[in-house]
Amino acid sequence: MKIESNNFVDLASIAVRNTDQQTAVRRGTRNAYNNRQAAFTQFGYEHGQKLRMQAAAAKRRALKSLPDLLEEAEARMKENGITVLWAEDAAEARRHVQEIAARHQVKRIVKSKSMLSEEIALNGALEGAGLDVVETDLGEYIVQIGGEHPSHIVAPIIHKSKESIRDLMVEKLGMPFTDNSGEMVAFARQRLRPIYLDADMGISGGNFIIAETGTVTLVTNEGNGRLCTSAPRVHVALVGIEKMVETVEDYALLTQVLPRAGTGQHMAVYTSMINGPRRTDEPDGPEAVYVVLVDNGRSKVYATKYAEVLSCVRCGSCQNACPVYRSTGGGAYGWVYGGPIGAVLTPLYVGLENAEPLPYASSLCGACKQVCPVDIDLPRMLLDLRHDMTVRGHGSKLYGFGLWAWSITQRTAWSYRLTAWAARVGQKIMGRWHPGPIGAWAKYRDLPTFAPKTFRQLWAERGK
Amino acid sequence: MSPPKGKTVSLFVTCIVDMMYPQTGMSVVTILERLGVNVVFPMAQTCCGQPAFNSGNRREAARVAKQFLRAFDGAEVIVTPSGSCAAMVRHEFPSLFAGDTLWGPRAERAASITWEFSEYLVDGLGITDLGGRLNAPRKVGLHDSCHGLRVLKLGGQARALIGEVENAELSEVPDCDNCCGFGGLFAVKMADVSGAMLQDKVKSITGSEADVVVTGDASCMTQINGGLARSGSAVRCVHLADLLAESLEGQEAPK
Numbered sequence: 001m002k003i004e005s006n007n008f009v010d011l012a013s014i015a016v017r018n019t020d021q022q023t024a025v026r027r028g029t030r031n032a033y034n035n036r037q038a039a040f041t042q043f044g045y046e047h048g049q050k051l052r053m054q055a056a057a058a059k060r061r062a063l064k065s066l067p068d069l070l071e072e073a074e075a076r077m078k079e080n081g082i083t084v085l086w087a088e089d090a091a092e093a094r095r096h097v098q099e100i101a102a103r104h105q106v107k108r109i110v111k112s113k114s115m116l117s118e119e120i121a122l123n124g125a126l127e128g129a130g131l132d133v134v135e136t137d138l139g140e141y142i143v144q145i146g147g148e149h150p151s152h153i154v155a156p157i158i159h160k161s162k163e164s165i166r167d168l169m170v171e172k173l174g175m176p177f178t179d180n181s182g183e184m185v186a187f188a189r190q191r192l193r194p195i196y197l198d199a200d201m202g203i204s205g206g207n208f209i210i211a212e213t214g215t216v217t218l219v220t221n222e223g224n225g226r227l228c229t230s231a232p233r234v235h236v237a238l239v240g241i242e243k244m245v246e247t248v249e250d251y252a253l254l255t256q257v258l259p260r261a262g263t264g265q266h267m268a269v270y271t272s273m274i275n276g277p278r279r280t281d282e283p284d285g286p287e288a289v290y291v292v293l294v295d296n297g298r299s300k301v302y303a304t305k306y307a308e309v310l311s312c313v314r315c316g317s318c319q320n321a322c323p324v325y326r327s328t329g330g331g332a333y334g335w336v337y338g339g340p341i342g343a344v345l346t347p348l349y350v351g352l353e354n355a356e357p358l359p360y361a362s363s364l365c366g367a368c369k370q371v372c373p374v375d376i377d378l379p380r381m382l383l384d385l386r387h388d389m390t391v392r393g394h395g396s397k398l399y400g401f402g403l404w405a406w407s408i409t410q411r412t413a414w415s416y417r418l419t420a421w422a423a424r425v426g427q428k429i430m431g432r433w434h435p436g437p438i439g440a441w442a443k444y445r446d447l448p449t450f451a452p453k454t455f456r457q458l459w460a461e462r463g464k
Numbered sequence: 465m466s467p468p469k470g471k472t473v474s475l476f477v478t479c480i481v482d483m484m485y486p487q488t489g490m491s492v493v494t495i496l497e498r499l500g501v502n503v504v505f506p507m508a509q510t511c512c513g514q515p516a517f518n519s520g521n522r523r524e525a526a527r528v529a530k531q532f533l534r535a536f537d538g539a540e541v542i543v544t545p546s547g548s549c550a551a552m553v554r555h556e557f558p559s560l561f562a563g564d565t566l567w568g569p570r571a572e573r574a575a576s577i578t579w580e581f582s583e584y585l586v587d588g589l590g591i592t593d594l595g596g597r598l599n600a601p602r603k604v605g606l607h608d609s610c611h612g613l614r615v616l617k618l619g620g621q622a623r624a625l626i627g628e629v630e631n632a633e634l635s636e637v638p639d640c641d642n643c644c645g646f647g648g649l650f651a652v653k654m655a656d657v658s659g660a661m662l663q664d665k666v667k668s669i670t671g672s673e674a675d676v677v678v679t680g681d682a683s684c685m686t687q688i689n690g691g692l693a694r695s696g697s698a699v700r701c702v703h704l705a706d707l708l709a710e711s712l713e714g715q716e717a718p719k
Binding site for chain 1: 483661662693
């Protein structure tokens with residue numbers, strides 16, 4: 001996927017004017033946010049907080065011993081009959097998948113939703129190699145037939161209205177016209193069923209890998225993950241190296257937190273725990289299972305003060321809570337991950353210079369930290385990234401100069417008073433003419449007026 | 465934080481209150497003095513440095529913060545009618561001067577004696593009932609300012625104070641904890657997004673029954689009132705101190 005994160009301001013300006021999308025994103029995120037709130041407070045606020053803190057501790061512990069856990073997981077998975085491959089970057093990950101497909105004479109591939117596969121631009125590469133690739137998560141399927149990208153970690157088509165999805169399905173799939181979403185889902189299901197059975201290979205992501213047992217776990221709501229990983233003869237799981245957890249107990253905890261945070265469910269509808277290929281006494285399951293452990297920038301982040309961000313369980317709750325994301329949708333962020341998590345991850349993964357506006361795409365309201373099921377301090381990271389930006393000379397020179405000049409005036413009481421006076425006089429002279437940034441502000445709000453006397457003047461007069 | 469009872473309060477009015485809402489500063493003085501608190505105003509104060517800090521320009525932020533520390537050097541207790549400025553002093557000053565033997569301890573000290581206005585009244589002095597009364601019944605909505613809510617964990621204090629005011633009825637504003645879209649330079653740098661966030665806020669206020677919306681941050685007031693005025697609504701956002709001071713007008717001071 002082409003990185004367009006430097007265009008955030010323009011893309012966001014277009015997005016906030018797209019009323020259909022606005023309505024869809026606002027409704028979707030608000031529902032998910034409210035459901036999350038209800039799920040986390042069902043047994044009281046304290047219980048929800050405790051759950052969050054325990055989950056955070058489990059992920060931090062795993063992160064701390066990540067190198068060891070990766071080795072342990074690899075050994076256990078091999079014992080389970082899984083072939084483990086390592087990919088340092090996107091190209092190596094794509095190559096692995098292509099080679100597996102060639103080795104097993106694969107023609108058709110079904111995929112369960114995987115943001116990592118978006119990250120490494122897998123579909124294009126597989127199609128380029130002449131393979132038939134079908135996304136089977138309903139949202140992802142719509143994204144695929146529409147030639148788009150997912151705009152949300154959990155709900156890929158949160159930006160689309162029911163009507164626009166219907167029109168797309170009528171146009172691209174020949175679906176009979178309907179306004180009934182149940183009929184739309186049923187149509188898609190009928191289209192997809194034979195495709196699973198016909199597929200040679202299934203590709204999935206992985207929500208967690210349990211190191212002590214070598215188990216790949218998958219959380220889905222549509223059952224498509226289960227079909228993709230058990231119907232075809234080959235299963236490939238693409239998993240980021242940060243997805244390790246130590247024990248089954250830790251997993252049991254995290255699997256309660258993830259659906260609560262993402263959709264407000266206490267449990268996901270389908271939870272798969274994959275321990276390897278079909279055993280001789282088993283009636284179904286793939287003949288071969290591969291796990292590709294993908295780095296693609298993660299170990300680089302691991303070595304920095306931002307390592308904590310690798311605890312992310314990809315629930316999307318920060319996106320649902322973020323008023324910026326609610327206004328713009330995920331597309332404006334210009335790469336795979338939108339919202340607060342994207343504003344932190346994208347610059348770290350693709351380079352600060354390729355995502356300059358993203359750390360500033362936040363009012364620092366802190367809602368993202370408040371809802372994060374593993375308590376990642378995203379606002380702190382946004383502040384730190386902004387600092388990194390200025391230290392490395394990225395970001396706006398104009399604002400940098402402005403803040404430098406401003407800081408000089410705030411350094412003494414007399415220069416502060418002079419500035420306050422100049423601002424008041426300036427506003428009188430300018431009247432309704434607002435140049436540059438002030439004009440942008442005045443587009444949506446009536447400008448505040450400076451009071452005739454400052455507080456310090458009132459205070460001084462009072463003393464007389 | 466040590467109990468601030470009986471100590472002189474050094475008022476930090478913040479740059480926005482000083483220039484845009486001086487009356488809010490006076491309201492704070494009125495209320496504190498009525499409670500028998502000795503209030504001083506260090507004239508050397510300017511700004512807390514938050515605009516630069518939030519932009520990532522920490523050198524500039526430190527430059528401004530030093531002036532704050534100089535101005536409040538002898539303070540026993542610092543009170544400010546702004547959640548975000550209080551959060552800046554309390555949570556960012558220490559890290560801004562971490563490892564600095566000269567300024568570090570001064571920053572730590574300032575952080576440990578700085579209170580947001582409603583927090584000082586309720587948690588510091590243990591007062592919720594000021595004995596106030598509004599002239600006519602009014603439905604009072606709230607906007608929970610982000611830094612106060614999520615960094616300082618405020619919200620209950622303002623509600624408790626309003627709850628005791630006669631003729632003031634607390635009124636639910638939907639999404640009262642949703643950001644208004646100000647965010648300092650965010651409102652300028654990303655004016656369109658900030659504008660969209662403000663629309664949300666204006667809609668939830670005008671769609672509620674509130675006659676007035678109270679908040680603890682002058683910056684949110686600037687943003688929200690700008691949006692309410694532009695939308696033609698008669699509802700206004702006022703600072704908690706202003707509502708409380710109004711409720712005390714014409715009231716006998718407690719003996």
